[in-house]
Amino acid sequence: MKENIIIKVENLTKQFGNFTAVDAISFNVKKGEIFGFLGANGAGKTTAIKMLIGLSKPTHGKGSVAGFDISTQAEEIKKNIGYMSQKFSLYNDLTVVENIRFFGGVYGLSRKRIKERTESILNELDLTSVAKKTVAGLPSGWKQRLAFAISMVHDPEIVFMDEPTGGVDPKVRRQFWETIYRVAEQGKTVFVTTHYMDEAEYCDRVSIMVDGRMDAYDTPINLKTKLNANSMDEVFLKLAR
């Protein structure tokens, strides 16, 4: 089942001067999986995710995403992945439609395809009424969902999400996870970082990072059994201590 592994990482390390942000982590992610990448604030999740999506070069170790090497084939990886960053990073001064068109264009979609994608995103997210409004004026929950939809505009194999539910209300968080499930059902791989432990329960498998190291890596049920905990919250607290 080797071809089933879509992300493979060995001893991945990132150092900034003397500080080791990510310390020799190793893991695999299977195709179609929802992989939860957990950890406290500052544990090194964002640094790790940036190495996987080709924004940051690893200091040591190796890895491959969608069959491409993260050190040497970053640009190939970028064609096959979507990324939704922790900080909202669509253009606030462009309208909803202009943002979709721009990112579709940058990913090289045809004009016809951009039109189709625009319509389907507007319908799915119920944004038709604000299609011609600038993104700056949208409520933050809507912005997050639009950012997610745009990260998927080119229909990538894998989508990386860095704290997608940070700062949104419980209702939007629920909607978000419904969307994530729908995407996973289509055979996409979802790689999601979060520090909400309840969200960890929704993942197929999770890894927990503490101070740059990866302390646990299994299904949520197995982790709870191993550490004799009732919830992921407890698992996390036991590991972090």
Added chain:
Amino acid sequence: MRTLRYLIQKEFIQIFRNKAILPMMTVMPIIQLLLLSNAASNEVKEVNIVVVDKDFSESSRLLNRKIEANKRFHVIAATYNNKEASNYLQANQADIVLEVPHDFEKDYLRGERPKLQMLINAINGQNATVGSGYLNAIIASFNGEIMPVKSIKDLQKTQINISSRNWYNPELNYKHFMAPGILAELTALLTIVLSAMNVVRERELGTIEQINVTPIKKWQFIVGKLVPFLCVGMGLLTVGLLVSKVAFNIPIEGNIALIFGYAIFNLVAVLGLGLLISNFAETQQQAIFVAFFFIMIFVLMCGLFTPIESMPKWAQYLTIPNPLAHIISVSRKVLMKGSGFWDIRWEFIYTIALAIVFNTLAIWSYRKQV
């Protein structure tokens, strides 16, 4: 190529939607052009002079009258006292003190070459040299006028008749000289500031991260930034030329297409530098400070206010990588002198080299991965 189109489209939308950029690109330059061309004048129009006439003769009074008759000179005092005269200099009220010694006329008529003394307030070097130059001219003409009294024969022997005409700017209209230069300077400066702030702004907002996870090529990104600002710069140049023509009636002797053709290369060079700065800056403030570092050097060494020819040799070489110096030279040559392509070939060559260097560095220094 299609990717590039979307990048350029997006940049244009952002430029036209930005409430600060458009006035900055239109109203501000027009005001600066009108204000600076009128005010930033190097002409020495008024020279305050104190005449210390110790001779009090027919000749000295004639000289005095000639000075008074000149529009540029303003005789603020006439005195016999050296101390009083130097007080005027000390108080910064006088630019020149002219001392006519005792027995000036007597010595002159004896053929003993009497000496006049000129004390010049040289705090402002330019004022001093130009002012004393005017005064020397007056004294020379005075000299010429009283000479015939001695001998007609001498006159024919010694005097050379000099007649001069001012080419390319016959009326010595200062605005005709300044406006094209200021216009060229404004165009270059505004585009460097806008481009220097642009990429770093995306970095501050975080939007660049979303761009960097796409398979976009580095050159596409830089060209996508370059083209819209190039259009803005050309628009600015057009507006500026129109304003200069309407307001100052600047001469347009040469081919205006040559100016525009050259400006494209010049703006590409300037924008390349701006984007290069932007790539290295972490914040917009940093970008502005670094841009100002270059702007100060460029402006003071571009030949707009002080001629490049009068700089020390090493400084003259330093103007070669200064795109501002070339655009000012081109606009003056083509507009005032009617120069053709061959006359400005070196400006073209230097500018194209600069454009290639700056933009290659900008593409190289843009990092999608850190």
